[in-house]
Amino acid sequence: MADESPEIGGIHFPFPFPPYPIQKDFMAELYKVLEGGKIGIFESPTGTGKSLSLICGALSWLRDFEQKKLQAEARLLAPGSGHTNSEKDSLLPPSSCQEPSDTLRPTGEPDWVTEFVQKKEERDLVERLREEQGRRRKREERLQEVCQDRRLRFAAKRMKQEEEEIETLLHLSREMLAAGPGSEQLEQLECGEEHLVLAEYESDEERKGSRVDEAEDDLEEEHITKIYYCSRTHSQLAQFVREVLKSPFGKETRLVSLGSRQTLCVNEDVKNLGSVQLMNDRCVDMQRSKREKSRTGEDKPKRKRQKSQTSCPFYSHEQMELLRDEILLEVKDMEQLVALGKEARACPYYGSRFAIPAAQLVVLPYPMLLHAATRQAAGIRLQGQVVIIDEAHNLIDTITNIHSTEVNGSQLCQAHSQLLQYMERYGKRLKAKNLMYIKQILYLLEKFVAVLGGNTKQNPSTQILPQTGSELKSINDFLFQSQVDNINLFKVQRYLEKSALSRKLFGFTECFGVVLPSVSDSQENRGLGGFQQFLKSLQSGPTEDSLEEGQAGALRPASPLMHIEAFLAALTTANQDGRVIVNRQGSVGQSSLKFLLLNPAVHFAQVVKECRAVVIAGGTMQPVSDFRDQLLACCGVEAARVVEFSCGHVIPPDNILPLIICNGPSNQQLEFTYQRRELPQMMEETGRILCNLCNVVPGGVVCFLPSYEYLRQVHAHWDKTGLLARLSVRKKIFQEPKRASQVEQVLMAYSKCITSYSHSEGHLTGALLLSVVGGKMSEGINFSDDLGRCVVMVGMPYPNIKSPELQEKMAYLNQTLPRIQGQPPPGTVLIENLCMKAINQSIGRAIRHQRDFASIVLLDHRYARPSILAKLPAWIRDRVEVKATFGPAFAAMRKFHREKSHPCLV
Numbered sequence: 001m002a003d004e005s006p007e008i009g010g011i012h013f014p015f016p017f018p019p020y021p022i023q024k025d026f027m028a029e030l031y032k033v034l035e036g037g038k039i040g041i042f043e044s045p046t047g048t049g050k051s052l053s054l055i056c057g058a059l060s061w062l063r064d065f066e067q068k069k070l071q072a073e074a075r076l077l078a079p080g081s082g083h084t085n086s087e088k089d090s091l092l093p094p095s096s097c098q099e100p101s102d103t104l105r106p107t108g109e110p111d112w113v114t115e116f117v118q119k120k121e122e123r124d125l126v127e128r129l130r131e132e133q134g135r136r137r138k139r140e141e142r143l144q145e146v147c148q149d150r151r152l153r154f155a156a157k158r159m160k161q162e163e164e165e166i167e168t169l170l171h172l173s174r175e176m177l178a179a180g181p182g183s184e185q186l187e188q189l190e191c192g193e194e195h196l197v198l199a200e201y202e203s204d205e206e207r208k209g210s211r212v213d214e215a216e217d218d219l220e221e222e223h224i225t226k227i228y229y230c231s232r233t234h235s236q237l238a239q240f241v242r243e244v245l246k247s248p249f250g251k252e253t254r255l256v257s258l259g260s261r262q263t264l265c266v267n268e269d270v271k272n273l274g275s276v277q278l279m280n281d282r283c284v285d286m287q288r289s290k291r292e293k294s295r296t297g298e299d300k301p302k303r304k305r306q307k308s309q310t311s312c313p314f315y316s317h318e319q320m321e322l323l324r325d326e327i328l329l330e331v332k333d334m335e336q337l338v339a340l341g342k343e344a345r346a347c348p349y350y351g352s353r354f355a356i357p358a359a360q361l362v363v364l365p366y367p368m369l370l371h372a373a374t375r376q377a378a379g380i381r382l383q384g385q386v387v388i389i390d391e392a393h394n395l396i397d398t399i400t401n402i403h404s405t406e407v408n409g410s411q412l413c414q415a416h417s418q419l420l421q422y423m424e425r426y427g428k429r430l431k432a433k434n435l436m437y438i439k440q441i442l443y444l445l446e447k448f449v450a451v452l453g454g455n456t457k458q459n460p461s462t463q464i465l466p467q468t469g470s471e472l473k474s475i476n477d478f479l480f481q482s483q484v485d486n487i488n489l490f491k492v493q494r495y496l497e498k499s500a501l502s503r504k505l506f507g508f509t510e511c512f513g514v515v516l517p518s519v520s521d522s523q524e525n526r527g528l529g530g531f532q533q534f535l536k537s538l539q540s541g542p543t544e545d546s547l548e549e550g551q552a553g554a555l556r557p558a559s560p561l562m563h564i565e566a567f568l569a570a571l572t573t574a575n576q577d578g579r580v581i582v583n584r585q586g587s588v589g590q591s592s593l594k595f596l597l598l599n600p601a602v603h604f605a606q607v608v609k610e611c612r613a614v615v616i617a618g619g620t621m622q623p624v625s626d627f628r629d630q631l632l633a634c635c636g637v638e639a640a641r642v643v644e645f646s647c648g649h650v651i652p653p654d655n656i657l658p659l660i661i662c663n664g665p666s667n668q669q670l671e672f673t674y675q676r677r678e679l680p681q682m683m684e685e686t687g688r689i690l691c692n693l694c695n696v697v698p699g700g701v702v703c704f705l706p707s708y709e710y711l712r713q714v715h716a717h718w719d720k721t722g723l724l725a726r727l728s729v730r731k732k733i734f735q736e737p738k739r740a741s742q743v744e745q746v747l748m749a750y751s752k753c754i755t756s757y758s759h760s761e762g763h764l765t766g767a768l769l770l771s772v773v774g775g776k777m778s779e780g781i782n783f784s785d786d787l788g789r790c791v792v793m794v795g796m797p798y799p800n801i802k803s804p805e806l807q808e809k810m811a812y813l814n815q816t817l818p819r820i821q822g823q824p825p826p827g828t829v830l831i832e833n834l835c836m837k838a839i840n841q842s843i844g845r846a847i848r849h850q851r852d853f854a855s856i857v858l859l860d861h862r863y864a865r866p867s868i869l870a871k872l873p874a875w876i877r878d879r880v881e882v883k884a885t886f887g888p889a890f891a892a893m894r895k896f897h898r899e900k901s902h903p904c905l906v
Contacts (some may be wrong), residue, residue: 013060014248016052022647023049027057029645034061034386034613039637041628043621043646045875047849051243054388054617058227059249062360062386065225223357223381225612230369231390232398234263234334237363240390241333244361255331256355258364258378263334264349266341267312277562281503283349286312314347323351328358353379366398372606373497382610393618393837396630399600406595407567409452409460409588411560416445416456418505418561425508437495440487445564447482454588463588471582472804475571478580489572496565506559570595576816577602579808596805598812601634608635620840621646623833623871629817629826649875655853657896658872658880661889662861664689670859672706672795683714686794687723689859689886690768694730696894697855698901699766699786700754701731704773704842706797708738711770731768732757736777743776754786773797773838777845784848789897791846792857796868798835806831836871843876853900855893 008028013019019027026044030053033040044050231237241257244250261279265271270282323346327337341348356362356379368374369387389395423430423438430438449456454463479485496502570578577599584591597603608614616627624644632642649656663669664685676682694701705711715735718724727733734750737743746769753767766786771777774797783791799806810827817826824832839858846854856876862868864882872880883889 013056015056016246016248020650023053026053026647030057031061033615033643037613038643039632039641040615040643041621041624042615042617045649046619046844047847048650051240052247055244055247059253062227226360226362227386227388228362228369229388230364230366232366234259236391238333241363245331250331253331253361254328254359255361256327256352256359257334257337258352258368259334261349264338266338266348267314281506287315314345319344319346320351320354324354327352327355367402370399371402382607384612386613387607387611388615390617392616393620396600396626399603400597403597403603404595405566405570406592407563408592409449409454411563412445412449413456413460414560415564416442418509422505422508440492444484447484448593451482451582452588452591453584460589461587465584468584470804472808473580474575475578475580476575489568493569493572502559502561502565505561567595598809599634601631604631605635608637620844620873622840622873623836626833646874650850651847653879656847656879657855658876659889660858660863660880660882661886662864662884663886665886670861672860677795683717684721687718691726692890693790694727694768697790697897699789701768701790702771702783702788703792704771705794706773708772711772727768729763731766734767734769736771736775740776751787773842778842781845782848783845784852788846788854790855791843793839793843794859796835796860796862797838798831840873855896
């Protein structure tokens, strides 16, 4: 691939083709942000090559940063060289780049003391640089060795026979268990109960000074300066990796892709569990089993009967280290990583984590970066590193959803029943501290059920509540009402994390068939924590579809205590930053406790504080005030550190026609408020507008409506009045389905219809797709060329102002954010911004490349307000035309599409 390497401001930016001027500006501004340690908010419309600009701009900076560091090292290590402060600063490890200097000496200190300290610091620095050089040399030699002989494949073949024998034994043991526990199997289970009993618990204070496991120390490797790139879904990450391979950096960049176990696990027995939580638990149990077997073999004589728990044949440190080297050798996407793991019989999930320290570019989904516990578990260190968050238009909502959680009454009762039976069986074998914490957790569960109006001794489904409704409380008020304010939730949370009690309970339930209160699958799924729900949303394709269609009912539910853990962790949030919603519905089992995070900045602050630079990027970032006010300002970021960059589109100005239409064909004012949009005259006016537009627009027309319910009402009314038949003369009509599994089928039929009829001479000229703002077709769907020659937005999709969660969020912003003179309150601004973000995402579906063209029609006179116009993307706002009546708007549409579709006739 050709390397154009344009020079911008004295900096060479390798690029696979001559970049657009806006791409040059993007890369130059990105380089400045990374070099200056700033926080950048970058907006680059779809079709402008945003991914390539991010890749080439960021990796060009990393290339220069590494070169400068090596040059400074060489000068400092050269005999008799002088050491300047700037050189020392540039060679500080990443973990130190954000720390304040502690080299200030007391005034009046003798010169010889100062000189001695300075020389000692220089000696320490030189020694550290030599050690780093040695580690770098070893790493390069190791990678070179892998490149020469590909020893990974040969090692896998040597291990294959042994692993197949182990797998055969594992299948035999599973068959014995599947046959039911006879007397011999019961004896084996009893011998295996040891792993279900909690070990003696040491608090953090008691653990201070204890030695770190030597095996873990041996695996520790210093993290080099790197770039963390994250996006929302695995498919988006896979697309980014393909863009890296296309770039001039594709062959020289050490890239590692991180993913969930659902994506990277190669153990079929674990994958077949289906549930994210079940896969995580089984994987951890298998690792623990392997470590326990190793210790038993070294320290104790072999027992006659071993426990039935098995270890994972792919979790081999030797093989995973070889897999790590293979990952670092050349860029691989997820599919290649999984295939390599199967061939090498090494776990790609852990092998990719072993590669993080030496990687230059780490590609990962949102939760691994934004969720602190997941970040720590994955071995991600942000100190002094660069973070790029792409597709960040929904970043605030993402952080809020990840850290919001809900538990229902059935889960609370289930967890209580499990834990009580566990304590009754193993109470005499547990240490006093374990018993104390278990009793505290039981007490918490009892009180939470009591708040819902029930008790843990009865079936939650049969406990009918006399009164229903929702009640919103502050965290402190909830704790006081629950009578649990005397319990230290921080210690309970730490105990749950360290003891792995939820996993013990899960294993206990699996082995002994614990009797639990009945719970339906729908209740179990509804109570998933926000983080688990978000992990589900990362998956694309068949996984989503199967869950949507109810096939998830075949999956066994995870331990309910895991959901309780997330809720207890949320209750440790500062009182002003969250709220608890007590939702009483019908029975105790249907009722729930929901934690709502109000201040996402508390979880983003650590990312901003530790990183050298953070880039928040997206195709449609307007309005950006939410990022500045709700996220960055609340994180303590100074305004001077924030850089905003928005580039135009690559299309010619006359390839887009944005129109705001204030009145319909019958001169009816277009105002689709919640009170007016269901009026028959408003629905009929909308139908007449679409009939006229479909007469002049070739190909596909995509019409976005505020909700699925409104789409249903409009479609039924058009069918009743005959407007639907009039529309069907020119366009075949499709509707967005509610089920994700049906979206691809509808899109294929829509595309096929347009391809068949767009260039025919009959009456039918294409298709009309009725979609929903914020639905499955408003993000990530490509309506390029004839698929989207016109995008129509009906009304302004404001969120439900009566929602308790939204009202509390508005009140919180009104209390915490300053009100700008002449502007509405921050809570009102939030409502407007949520509406405009949804609109901007939807109307951005049409223009997808440089030669594309489309019209954008906004049906509501409120779009003409200056405050609304200011929140449209700049490339649309600069070209928008406001039409007070429908006649001029229709004439402009007819002229535009005639000129673009038949340029030879103009």
